[in-house]
Amino acid sequence: MNAPALTELPVVVVGAGPAGLAAAAHLVDQGLEPLVLEAGPVAGAAVREWAHVKLFSTWGEVVDPTAEKLLAPTGWTRPDPATYPSGGDWAAQYLEPLADVLGERVRFGATVTGVSRTGRDRIVDADRETQPFVVHVEYADGREERIFARAVIDASGTWTAPSPAGASGLPALGEKAAADRVTYQVPDLKDPAVRARHAGKRTAVIGSGASAFTALAYLADLAKSEDGQDTKAVWILRRGISGSTFGGGTADQLPARGALGLAAKAAVDDGYADAVTGFRTEAIEREDSGRVVLVAEDGRRLEPVDEVIVLTGFRPDLSFLSEVRLNLDERLQAPVDLAPLIDPNQHSCGTVYPHGHRELSHPEQGVYLVGMKSYGRAPTFLAMTGYEQVRSVAAAIAGDIESADRVELTLPETGVCGGAGLFDTPEADQDAGGCCAPAPALVQIGAVPAAEPDEQRQAGGCCGS
Incomplete structure (x- = not known):
């Protein structure tokens, strides 16, 4: 079967979460046709799994402006921008309406199991960049399909791949049995x-x-x-x-x-x-x-x-991208040009240098990892980062390089x-101002009784995991 011309093909977006749906909105704004493939049954399926947790960002910081413009004609009104939504609020009051507006451009129960170039595995150089992408999809009802695409934006996140308890990065002995x-x-x-x-x-x-x-x-x-x-x-x-x-x-x-x-x-x-x-x-x-x-x-x-x-913390699932050529940092599994900006071994104060399509690009032109997945194993991602990423990426795919390069992002200090x-x-x-006190020791704070030591650690902080 011969693939259609690149310009006739949609841009496949993997994941109907905050970054994926925002990417679709920006593609529409650029006059491009998105096709969003979501493994879950609803928009924001991963967000709904932590529906009870309140975000530390306000509504004003978790609604993409271009998505809001797409929603406006439907009568949708953004909640009070100064208030804090829960994960459930975010999914029900923003992500679901946005998916509804996009309509048939969003498919649910569609798991992407592979991405490649048509007729080219990752080894083949000849005529590679002129070939459309082919995206292998398995649907919840058992069907399989291959979809041709002009570009692929992977916004699938990292929720399905939590890091284990073991300090080595491997599951602790007995972790699975328990x-x-x-x-x-x-x-x-x-x-x-x-x-x-x-x-x-x-x-x-x-x-x-x-x-x-x-x-x-x-x-x-x-x-x-x-x-x-x-x-x-x-x-x-x-x-x-x-x-x-x-x-x-x-x-x-x-x-x-x-x-x-x-x-x-x-x-x-x-x-x-x-x-x-x-x-x-x-x-x-x-x-x-x-x-x-x-x-x-x-x-x-x-x-x-x-x-x-x-x-x-979490880690990216890269299994379905094994046939495309990615350039990922060996530690963070984030794009190599982005990794130094977010590396928890170096990064501090919660600020990220403005970045967009150039920092997110790979040797395989037309493939982008965005949103939480773009950060690999780094823990300090914010929704507003993803929105700026997809704005730049959509402009780059549309050929509007001037707009794509005009990246403006200032994140709040931690x-x-x-x-x-x-x-x-x-x-x-250690630097006295560093994030982490290094020497392993039992520490008692305030009213903690000396007889009962406790254990502490969490992903997402300055030091990561």
Whole structure:
């Protein structure tokens, strides 16, 4: 079967989340035809899985201006831009209406399992750039299809590939066997079944970023409630604790983000969570009682816990892109020109140098990773970053290079300045203003009793995982 001419083909967008739907809106604005392929049954399927979590960005920061322009003729009105939506609000009040406006340009239950050049695997050079992309799709009803495309924008995110508990980047020994005790997202404690798993129980939270802060705050609130007495959190932190461990606090230009860190600190100070530092999980061992014990690489064993919440970040699924030529940073799995701007080993203060299609391009011209996926394993992505990315990428695909290069992006400061510090650098060698205190040590803060060390760590913070 001969492929149509490139100019007759749609731009395939993988994922109907915030970045993917914004990409479609910008393509329409550029006079191009998008085709959005979403594996889930609805728009924002991944966002809906954390529907109970409130964003630390306001409505004014999570609605793409071009998408809003597309929505306006339908009578859609943006919610109060100064208020904070939950994940459920974001999906129901913005993403779903946007998908409805795009109509048949969005297909649900469509999983992309491969992307290549027509008649060319990744080895073949001859006439490569003139060939359309071919996108292999498997539908929920069992059908398969190959779709030709002039370009491919991968906005599939990283939600389906959470990082494991093991400090080596591999699952801890016994992690899979303890799957009934281990979860990888912030618990919805308004759900009776989830609440029962944690009420009056001892829960380990592994992670050091916004998600872990949120989980600790939720567990502290549960401990204060009538049905949650004796609830205890154990916060696992691979590094030590410094003044910036809890984020920027009142110095954060996103106040709700700063408040998350302050809430986590209060959970520790008030004795609802203990913190164990310098703890790199090697194994999760099950006791006869069904409870589990976390074991560190250095042999330390913690007191048994009932549940483990692993919030150590996410990683991109690159499996379906194996036949296209990508240029990814060896550490972050982000585009090589973007990686230095977001590297948690270097990056600080929450600012990202303005970037667009040039930083997101690859040797395979016409393929772009955008949104959360563009950050690979880096934890500091914001929705407004993705919106600016797709604006630039859509302009580049349309041939409007002047507009594509006119990238303007200023992200709010986290209030946490200085370098992140090297993973194992001795404390004496660390910059005093760095994100992470290096020396592994048990740290007691405020009312935390010395007899019960706790573990802490979270993805999404300055130091990542």
